[in-house]
Amino acid sequence: MHNRYSTHLLPQRERQDYWKGVIDNAYFPLELDFHNPDQFNGQLSQWQMGQLDISRLETSATCYKRVARQIDESEPYFLISIPAQEQVRFSQADRTVVCNPGAFILERSDLPYEFSYNKDNALWVIRVPVSQLRSRIREPERFLYMEFDKRRGMGNVFFSFMRNIVQQSSYTDDAAHDVLSNQLIDLLAHSMENDDRVLMSNEANLRSVHLRNIETFVRENIQRSELSPDMIACACQISTRYLHKLFKDSDQTVSQWIKELRLQSALNDIRADTGHTTLAEIAYRWGFNDQAHFCRLFKARFGCTPKEMREA
Incomplete structure (x- = not known):
């Protein structure tokens, strides 16, 4: 399933509320702070691939906040954010990481956080149920607040595969999406575990x-x-x-x-x-x-x- 949303044809006064609804539906409830509300623009494309949601955002400078009252008891998610144009700043649990284009970071949905960029930006976001990543790797929380390289090695394989399955999504059915999404999670896990800062994880x-x-x-x-x-x-x-x-x-x-x-x-x-x-x-x-x-x-x-x- 592919959905596309855009503020470009809306009157300026309606864009903020509209975009808030788009973000809540695409991910989960968040508070939004627009750096320049009078000139905000945003568009989002979203693909549902099996148990994964993959999206690409292109927006004006924005700060997204997840606060305690917005967190419920439902299945938590990991978010993989991949900036394509400008760096992003992510803060959670007294930790802050800056992620530059050419890299990606892992985030949790069930803890308060703040995610922002100060310039017009484009980025990919993958939403993965926590249980899916935990079934692949031991304690995926170890990989939070680390910047991973997507320009070479397994990080590049993971990112290239993600773009390919999105490009071919209209030519593949739901059964194929399940297979491809599982393979993408496997590649994500492998790319993080191959990082030099992480000890070997597949030992008995x-x-x-x-x-x-x-x-x-x-x-x-x-x-x-x-x-x-x-x-x-x-x-x-x-x-x-x-x-x-x-x-x-x-x-x-x-x-x-x-x-x-x-x-x-x-x-x-x-x-x-x-x-x-x-x-x-x-x-x-x-x-x-x-x-x-x-x-x-x-x-x-x-x-x-x-x-x-x-x-x-």
């Missing part, structure tokens, strides 16, 4: 338990500069040797994984910060106790210094 039993404990401990203590393999092993009640063995099948060491987590977190803070936090404070916040060392690592990873990233 005891290894899986150890990996989950390691990941939980590191994410809860990532801001501590003294975080080390010995500390992690002790906290997870395994030997340091076994800890390194668990990482042997990945393409990174324990220390490389921790460094990547820290650099990505610092990158997001630099993008999200409005200038009230110094770069030194951001470095210390994520466990870098030497700012010069932090700058060298940041430039080696992202091709520019933290200062240049903030100015950009």
Whole structure:
């Protein structure tokens, strides 16, 4: 099923209420704050593919808020937002992530949040029942508030497949939509699990338990500069040797994984910060106790210094 909505033929005074209804029907109830109400325009195309809803929005600058009174007991959703034109800013559970064109983020519908962009924007949004993603990967909540690359690797395969099934939706029936939507969820799960910041997730039993404990401990203590393999092993009640063995099948060491987590977190803070936090404070916040060392690592990873990233 394909639905299309647009404000372009409506009088300006009717557009805000109309768009509020469109958004509520397409996703769930939200509060909308239009940056320039007198000049707002929006259009939305929506495709229902099996248990998925895929939509493409093109709108003027807008802020979408999900508040506690709007959240009910029905099946919660994950939203995958993929900006195509301008960056978007998402805040939920005291976390903020800035997602740029070329990337995508995962969001939850059953917690209050704020989602905004300050310029005219176009973006894809996929609505997935939480149960569907949980059936593919362990604890998908681990992937919240992380920016994933859609320009290469499995992220690109996932995004390209999504666009292809949308383009061919009028030539495929409901049975095909069920098959294709399941394949798309599989690709989404695989693209997130393949990210270097996420530990291997398809391990059996005891290894899986150890990996989950390691990941939980590191994410809860990532801001501590003294975080080390010995500390992690002790906290997870395994030997340091076994800890390194668990990482042997990945393409990174324990220390490389921790460094990547820290650099990505610092990158997001630099993008999200409005200038009230110094770069030194951001470095210390994520466990870098030497700012010069932090700058060298940041430039080696992202091709520019933290200062240049903030100015950009």
